Amino acid sequence: MDFKALVLFFTLFAAVASGATVCKCKEEEKKEAPVEKYTLKVDDGKTQIEETIEIDTEKETETFEIPSDGDSSPRAAGDVKIVYDFKQNMAMTRLSNQKACFLQNSTSEMPKPSDLKDLLDKKKTNSPTDETFRYTVVGTLNDRSILSDEMASMCAKHPVYLIRKQSPLSAELEKKEEIKRTKRYTCYCIWVRVYVTRNWFYWRCYLICI
Numbered sequence: 732m733d734f735k736a737l738v739l740f741f742t743l744f745a746a747v748a749s750g751a752t753v754c755k756c757k758e759e760e761k762k763e764a765p766v767e768k769y770t771l772k773v774d775d776g777k778t779q780i781e782e783t784i785e786i787d788t789e790k791e792t793e794t795f796e797i798p799s800d801g802d803s804s805p806r807a808a809g810d811v812k813i814v815y816d817f818k819q820n821m822a823m824t825r826l827s828n829q830k831a832c833f834l835q836n837s838t839s840e841m842p843k844p845s846d847l848k849d850l851l852d853k854k855k856t857n858s859p860t861d862e863t864f865r866y867t868v869v870g871t872l873n874d875r876s877i878l879s880d881e882m883a884s885m886c887a888k889h890p891v892y893l894i895r896k897q898s899p900l901s902a903e904l905e906k907k908e909e910i911k912r913t914k915r916y917t918c919y920c921i922w923v924r925v926y927v928t929r930n931w932f933y934w935r936c937y938l939i940c941i
Contacts, residue, residue: 765787765788765789765790766785766786766787766789767785767786767788767848767851768783768784768785768786769783769784769785769786769851770782770783771783771784771926771929772929773926773929773932777800778800778801780797780798780800781798782795782796782797782798782926783795784796784847784851784927786847786848786851787844788844788845788848790816790818791816791817791818791843791844792814792815792816792817792818792879792881793814793815793817793841793844793847794812794813794814794815794881795811795812795813795814795815795925796810796811796812797810797811797812797813797923797925797926798810799828806919806920806921807828807921808826808827808828808829808921808923809826809827809828809829810826810827810828811824811825811826811827811923811925812824812825812885813825813925814879814881814882814885815838815841816838816879816882817838817843817844819879820836820837820838821834821835821836821838821877821878821882822834822835822837822838822841823878823882823885823886823891824923824935824937825885825886825889826921826923826937829921829939830888830889831889831890831891831892831939832885832886832889832890832891832892833868833891833892833893833894833937834872834878834882834891834892834893834894835866835893835895835896837896840864840933841927842927847927850927850928850931851928854928863933863934863935863936864896864933864935864936865896865935865936865938866894866895866896866897866935866936866937866938867895867897867938868892868893868894868939869893869894869895870892870893871890871891871892871893872891872892872893875891878891892939894937894938918938918939919938919939920936920937920938920939921936921937921939922934922935922936923935923936923937
């Protein structure tokens, strides 16, 4: 009887241990799912749009998809998709109306994926920023091997322009360069309002010369 009881004890122990392992694996699987998707409804006073934000804390990327606000003018952005890659310190923006993508070597204006996830999970808000980021097109990307798979895929059918954020210190020089360009081209800004939370947004201007 003692032997059978011992066998039964080890059998039950094995069963419990096995069950605990399964539960642990499930928890690990849950923790290993680093992608979170959020939907943000934004009303700017004229129209309501539904923006989606996808955060991958493992790849350290943030993807914003902003539908068109209905503006049909030639200088409207249309549908906008922005991918921030913090590992490579690059950001790619695709503007559907312009059939073009814009690449910048900086993610400094955005909170990191873990911080943004915390903001959205806890529904924290910051005041809207009055800072406007203005960019100048400085060239075209020829070697696309530096792009992530997502960036390469989203811009496979579009040219990729390299952009540089204008510095306040070089504003006068930039203005002179812009005057030179406008003698040969028509230059204009495409303004995109990017919401991070319902009350936290910033404006971006993409200077395009055609």
